[in-house]
Amino acid sequence: MDQTKRQPRKTGWRFALLVLLLAVAVSGLVRSLWLDVYFIPSGSMEPAFERGDRILVSRTDFNADPIRRGDIVVFDGRGSFAPLNSGRGPVLDALGETGQWLGLAGSDTTYVKRVIGLPGDTVVCCDADGKITVNGKALDEPYLFKGDEPSTQTFSAVVPAGRLWLLGDHRSESADSRSLLGAPGGGMVPLERVIGRPVRIIWPLDRFAEIPRPAAAGLMTEDVQ
Template sequence: MPGSDRPRHGAGARPERRPFRGWRFVLSALLIAVVLASVLRATVVDIYFIPSASMQPLLEEGDRVLVSRLDGEPERGDVVVFDGRGSFDPISGGGPGELLGTVGHWLGVSGSDTVYVKRILGVGGDTVACCSPDGQLEVNGNPLDEPYVFPSDAPSDQQFEVEVPQGKLWVMGDHRSDSFDSRSLLGAPGGGLVSTDRVLGRAVQIVWPPSRSGPIERFTDHRP
C-alpha cells in the first residue's frame, strides 16, 4: 500500500545481520587456539607453577617455569618435572577437586597434587649413598659437589644407600631439609624411585616473575 511503513523483503533488500554468527566465529577461534595450545604443551613445551620451597634457592614458591619435552633421556643433574602417580602418589580416583586442580595447573596459576619438580641424583645403574666421610652424597663411590643445595642445609640428614634399577630415577629437592623426595619413601612400595616414562620434561626457563626470569642451566658436572 502506498505510504506503508512495512519493511520490504523483495529483490535488492539487505539480509538481516545475525549477531550470533560473530560470536560463533569467536568461539570457534578460541576453541582452535586451546586445541593448538594443548598440542604444543603436550609435545613441545609446557608451563609449571612452583607450589613449594623444595627447590630453593633455584626455584621460589610461585615461580612459573617452562618445561621442555624435547630433551630426550633425563640425565643426572637435570631439574625435571614428573608425574608422581604410582611412585610419590597413589593413582588418583578423580573427582571435582582433581578437575579444578588440573585446570589451575594447565593455566599456570596453581600447582598439582600429583606433579613434582626435583633434581635427578641417580639414573639406572647408579648407586646413590649418603654420605661420604666429608658429608657429601656419593654416586658410584664418587662424592658430589652440589653448589645448588640450599645454604645451611646438609646434603642429607638421612643415611641411605640405593641401587637405581634401569628405567628408574632417584630424585631430591635442592632444599634438602624442606623436600618431600625419594628419601621420604624409602621402605615404601617402589622405594621413592620414579619411572623415566613419568618424566614430563626438563625445567629450562623461569618465566615469572619477570625479576627472576632466566635460563635454568643443566648441571653438567653430574654427567658420566
C-alpha cells in the same frame, strides 16, 4: 531492518568463539607434544625455583639428549611419589584441574626434583665429609639451598634399571626419594614417568631466566644408561 543490524553482531560472536576454540585446541596440542607450563607449589627446589614460580617445560629435550645426573626433571609421581603432599594449599586446591592447566596451581601427581642417581648407580649418604656419594664419588652440589646439609638422613640405595633417584635442592624442606625408601618402588621414579625438563622460568617477570643443564653448571654429566 532490525534483523539486518543484528546479523553482523551474531556473526562476530560466532567468529570470536571459533577463534577462541581454535586457540585452545592449538595450545592443547603444543602442550601435549612440545611445551607445557607448571606451577611450583613449594620451596623444595629453592633456590632454583621459588614457591609460586611458573616454569616452561620441554617435553622433547631428552629425546635428543638423554637424562644426566644433575638434571632437573618434571615427572608424573603416580606409583612412586604420589602419596606425598604437593603443598598447594586450600586456595589452589580449589582451582583443581583448570588451575593446573593454566599454570596457576600445582598437581597432586606432578613433581619437580633433581636427578642424583641414574640406573645402576649406588647412592649413599654420607661420607666422612658429609657429602652424598654416587658409586663411591662425592658429589659437589653448588645448587643446594644455603645452610642445608646434603642430607640429615642416612641411606644407601642401588638404583634399578629404568629408574631414577631424585632429591630436592632445599633438602631440609624436600620430600623426595629419601622419604619413600620403605615404600613400594622405594621412591625411585620410572624413566617413562618423566614428563620433561624445565627450560625457563616465565613468571614472575623479575625471575624470567633460562634454566641451564648440568654441563653448563660443571656438574657430573654421565648420560642415563
